[in-house]
Amino acid sequence: MDEAHLRSLTPSVLTVLVRRGADFAAAEDAVQDALVEAVRTGALAAPVPNPSPAGPPVRDAKGWLITVAWRKFLDANRADTARRRREDRTEREPAPGPAPAADDTLQLYFLCAHPSLTPASAVALTLRAVGGLTTRQIAAAYLVPEATMAQRISRAKRTVSHVRFDRPGDVATVLRVLYLVFNEGYSGDVDLAAEAIRLTRQLAARVDHPEAAGLLALMLLHHARRAARTAPDGSLVPLAEQDRGRWDTALIAEGVAVLQTALARDRLGEYQAQAAIAALHADAPSTEETDWTQIVEWYDELARLTDNPVVRLNRAVAVGEADGPRAGLAALAELDAALPRRTAAAAYLHERAGDRATAARLYAEAAHRAPNLAERDHLTRRAARLNARPDR
Template sequence: MDEALLRSLTPSVLAVLVRRGADFAAAEDAVQEALVEAVRHWPDDPPRDAKGWLVTVAWRKFIDTTRADAARRRREDRVEEEPPPGPASSVDDTLQLYFLCAHPSLTPSSAVALTLRAVGGLTTRQIAEAYLVPEATMAQRISRAKRTVSGVRLDRPGDVATVLRVLYLVFNEGYSGDVDLAAEAIRLTRQLAAAIDHPEVAGLLALMLLHHARRAARTAPDGSLVPLAEQDRSRWDTKAIAEGIGILQKALARDRLGEFQAQAAIAALHADAPTAGETDWAQIVEWYDELAGLVDSPVVLLNRAVAIGEAHGPRAGLAALAELDDSLPRHTAVAAYLHEREGDLTKAAALYAEAAHKATNLPERDHLTRQAARLNAKRRA
């Protein structure tokens, strides 16, 4: 059984049912039932037209459910009868599903879950394991999301920016359970890039590839975090880096700069440096200036302060940092780093310890604690 094929076909099959007039929630249920039938029958009798087979079976399931539900009998008057056998339509409505699953009426967590289920073809169990929540909890979240969008009419263009934010949320979840969400986000973004010609879609895909290329070097064998400057660059995926830079260059050539293209440009400069010492920090600062003009994000300004500290010295970085709210996440950690660069080890050690106390996840807390201990040992030596 080719699970990858089933997952790749899921959104287009669902889109066919929705286009024919099926309610989204009922259509999604019917597609899931068709996938179960595929798992049961395909190993012994694989179809010539996989998509056509799934559309036919899913439509039958939908019709059967509609006819059996007395509360939905009125829908029968406007539901088409089963189409004659034959190849499935080549029309791809997958893009509409992206817009529907990232509808503004949904919370970010619900939009992510619905995207993974309806567009990604993942099971509720897989999504629950990836987000480390009980399956019943995730099932309720998905059911509520499906009910929310069931009455939404796709009679106007969707918001690409919202779709991209949802996909970026998926990517940043990384890996847990038996589903690699970073790889899944890249797959879905590739699919979106094939459906829509948009420079920001390309920019997000490039950004994901460039970040994902460093994955193997981000953690030590004991699971501890390895900062970018200390990573073994021979472990970076050069093929993914080359692909990401190529996609980015084509997007930038269209002269329609967006936030994901700017972020990808920064990631490309890091990826292009043979060593940490050869990083073009001056150009990275320029890209952060561009990014700050595109988005109102204190996180961008925080990262810009780090870049200024690298390009123009720690005092300049601390001056930029002083302009920001010190309650920002990672503000204290950045201050610790810049004070260490300036040579004030006592203050840097105290700030690393304070940042460790504020950290929201264990790997980051452990890393900052080790930094504080390292400086304290250095001071005593």
């Protein structure tokens, strides 16, 4: 069984244990123990061995994991009288058959977004328990030490350990979780983009919240460009240089339709505004033909909604396209010099303005601060190209 399929089964198995009465922390431990046993014994290959030595092989991997994880949980709680009673009841149940086909993953998202958790803890817990990210990956996303993130996740698990699995969390927090999962899958070392889109589709269908549709539209529009974002050698391809013939027009059309329906409700939110910007990029035949003036207007709306410095950084670049690079540099000058990717944006605008020497120096400086290898290599190549031909 490949890693992607294993990732898709784990949340459902965890959900079943929680529904049966296991506290969250103990349930996650039991699921991890079951996965270890499955890998150690090769049980994830089809056909799957029956957890009962006397039973015939079965082909339901999810059912196998549920049964083994539940028994791991019971074994860990034998000393407790209440656990003994639950074990006795469970052992009188019929032998396990195929696991239910229902996907409870979204419900697990809501549990992890429980009102008793802070938004940061809810996001971290969901990325760990449902998204399958390691503590190291989550810590990198938050720019905190791994030990700090491990403590945060442990506290969050303790907080929801005895919460009944019948009270949904905050929709806005779930949306933020899904957005972070998508971004990790889109640009990180774990591919979760398709899973994030699937879950967002479910959420948009189940809740009366225009931002759920806005987030779905944003994901679809970004995902449509995925094939064109990297060259065959793995290097980054900037939006202006992408082969737009490789964009997925069906995803773009779906994203635009979803966005239009959401905007018609006149309850604008940040995901709808971001999706509107992505739609304008997707609609343009080229960078030069992009409606940059309207994009600046959408960034103004987005800045009003979020007051996010990264939004203002992107707005400055858009101003440089709409009104000229000098106007973009003036907008950029109002932002904190320590803002991530500000130096790279300044390099691009100086290059557009014809100041190649300054652009080359800033590209090299930005490469030093790049958050990942692919971005560092891209910025280094830009600097090298300008240094090789300073007058052209």
